Structure formats: C-alpha cells, structure tokens
Amino acid sequence: MKTEVLEVTEKSDSILERAAELIRSGALVGIPTETVYGLGANAYNRDACLNIFKAKGRPADNPLIVHIARPEDAENIAYTNALYYKLAVRFMPGPLTVILPKKDIIPDSVTAGLDTVAIRCPANPVANRLIEIAGVPIAAPSANKSGMPSPTSAVHVYNDMNGEIPMILDGGECEVGVESTVISITDDSIMLLRPGQVTVEMLSEVCENVSVSSAVIEELKPGEKALSPGMKYKHYAPVANLYLVNGEYIDFVSFTKEKSTKEKCAVMCYDEEIALYEKEILLPVGKKDDIKEQTKRLFNLLRKADELGVQTIYAHLPKKEGAALAIYNRMIRACAHRILGGENG
Numbered sequence: 001m002k003t004e005v006l007e008v009t010e011k012s013d014s015i016l017e018r019a020a021e022l023i024r025s026g027a028l029v030g031i032p033t034e035t036v037y038g039l040g041a042n043a044y045n046r047d048a049c050l051n052i053f054k055a056k057g058r059p060a061d062n063p064l065i066v067h068i069a070r071p072e073d074a075e076n077i078a079y080t081n082a083l084y085y086k087l088a089v090r091f092m093p094g095p096l097t098v099i100l101p102k103k104d105i106i107p108d109s110v111t112a113g114l115d116t117v118a119i120r121c122p123a124n125p126v127a128n129r130l131i132e133i134a135g136v137p138i139a140a141p142s143a144n145k146s147g148m149p150s151p152t153s154a155v156h157v158y159n160d161m162n163g164e165i166p167m168i169l170d171g172g173e174c175e176v177g178v179e180s181t182v183i184s185i186t187d188d189s190i191m192l193l194r195p196g197q198v199t200v201e202m203l204s205e206v207c208e209n210v211s212v213s214s215a216v217i218e219e220l221k222p223g224e225k226a227l228s229p230g231m232k233y234k235h236y237a238p239v240a241n242l243y244l245v246n247g248e249y250i251d252f253v254s255f256t257k258e259k260s261t262k263e264k265c266a267v268m269c270y271d272e273e274i275a276l277y278e279k280e281i282l283l284p285v286g287k288k289d290d291i292k293e294q295t296k297r298l299f300n301l302l303r304k305a306d307e308l309g310v311q312t313i314y315a316h317l318p319k320k321e322g323a324a325l326a327i328y329n330r331m332i333r334a335c336a337h338r339i340l341g342g343e344n345g
C-alpha cells in the first residue's frame, strides 16, 4: 500500500473530505492532535479498529481512546455525569481523556472487552474538523509501532507506518508532545491513570477528591491488575538503553562527560549545560525549568538518539511534581526503571 503524506490546516476542505471518507469506509489515517499523532479509525467499525491493533502491533488487551468533536457527543457512546460536564467546561476541547461506562454502539475491539470507554475531545483544529466532517467518532491510539516513542511529527508516523496505512495528515509538530491525561471518574471523585498536560493540581480545582493510581509512578507488582491496561507495558522506549541520572547524588555533567569517553552515548542535558561540554553527543531538552518545552521535545529526542545509533542515552531524573509528572511517567517506562544514583540515592 502506498502511504500519502498531505500537509493540512483545518481549512484544507478537500483533503479533510478525502480523509473523512477513508475513515468512514473503514481505513486507517494518521492524524495530528495537540498531544501526539494518532492512528485513527471509525470507532463504530469493529474491523477497522481491529486493524489499528494489527498496524501497531498493539497487545489486544490495551483499549483505544475515542475522539469526539464536541464534549456533548459523548452522549452517543457513553453514560456521562455532572462531573464529566464540569471537566468539559474547564478542559475540553483539550488533552484530557475521561473514562466512562460505555454504550453498546462502541464495539469490544475498541475497549478491549472492558465495559468502559475512554473519551477525548481534541483541541487541534485539524483533528477536530476531521471528526466533524467524518460524522463518526474516531478511535485513535498513538500512531507509533507499539512500545516505540510516540510520534510528534508526520515524519515519525511515516517512519513507523509507511506502507501500512493509505494516508497521513501532516499538521506540523504537536504542541504538547506527550499523550493526554487519562482519568477515571465517579460522581464526585477522579483517579489519575496517566499524567499529561492537565495536572493533578488543575483537576483539583474542579473536584476535591483527586487520587493518583500507583501505576503512574511505580512498577506494577507481580500479579497486580492494571486499572489502565496501557500502564503495564514497557512503553515509549528507544532502541538505545536509557538511564536516568539522579543529580542529587551524581554530578550529571562530569558523569556523562566521563561516560562519553568510553561509549557511544547521547546526553539529554539542559540548555544551560551545553557550554560545559566539548565533543559529546548532546540532545538538549530545553531550559532546566521549562517543563513545557522539555515535554514537547521528549519523544523527538528519544527517536533522534536512535537515528544517531547511540548505545546509551543519559538523561536527568525528572521531578514528580506538576506538569513534570508526565515526563517522569514516560521516562521511567522508557528506561525500564533504570535510575543511576537511585530514586532516593
């Protein structure tokens, strides 16, 4: 199959019409969103959604997120409640996914047999317009091969999906750079299953009772059941071995300079540290306190490290607070919990 890559804005009516027709007819399309690129299919089409799992090599028990154009479109596919609409007023459209009890119209292939469905209303104008034109909700996980870093540009999607899908819409680089915040809700409580740009602190402004699933920062214990099935897989991982360095106990710059004399490694340093290095392979992550920029660059840098053919990547151990929790959660999985200096030294 030939894979077309087409540059789009929300005004590219004829291209979006073609993409919508592909979706309606059961094909898969690579779609830009504000978080990462998605691999979209008609959420009402059982077989199309099964093809997402095939194209990604995704484990069958890891459910998909269903994307809708307007928060109220959730009524077609799920049983909502008052808290859902409070969250919608504050965060939708945007990078927040809410898990709700599903209606029968959503096939089991989307929810991996669960009786709940994950719902998101994307803010990216191309994604939002495409869903509107398609006239059906779009099930879409990240458009990478399963286990690889998520794609934040159309080139990343092409590298992973060339020959397997008919079309990729190129809407430029993703604004956020990591996947959406995933929460499950009851009438009066929120549980965070995956951190993203919408933080615990922000959710707490809408609901008093916010808890964080232990899987967000810890490894699952043997036999423990994952509330969000995606949490149990090694994820977001480059081919190179990633190590996180705890700067409280190890001097990051001198340690990575020393390592660079012995092995072909890449160093994910802060912008402020660039001048302290000489010939080392650097992948600057952004300024030390610029979490937004660090989030945006994260997956692109992990992919770049593999393109450079390094064996090892060293990066700062991220903090667990606020927006940095999303970086911590992705990196801790990408490095399979290898922390030099230890979490606490």
Ligand code: AMP
Binding pocket: 062, 063, 064, 065, 099, 111, 114, 116, 117, 118, 140, 141, 142, 179, 180, 182, 193, 194, 227, 228, 229, 230, 231
């Ligand atoms: P991705 O589409 O690659 O961003 O992955 C979707 C994430 O949402 C995965 O971590 C899934 O486990 C999670 N998810 C999707 N549907 C559900 C659900 N019904 N219950 C819990 N987690 C879900």
Ligand code: MG
Binding pocket: 141, 142, 150
């Ligand atoms: Mg994914």
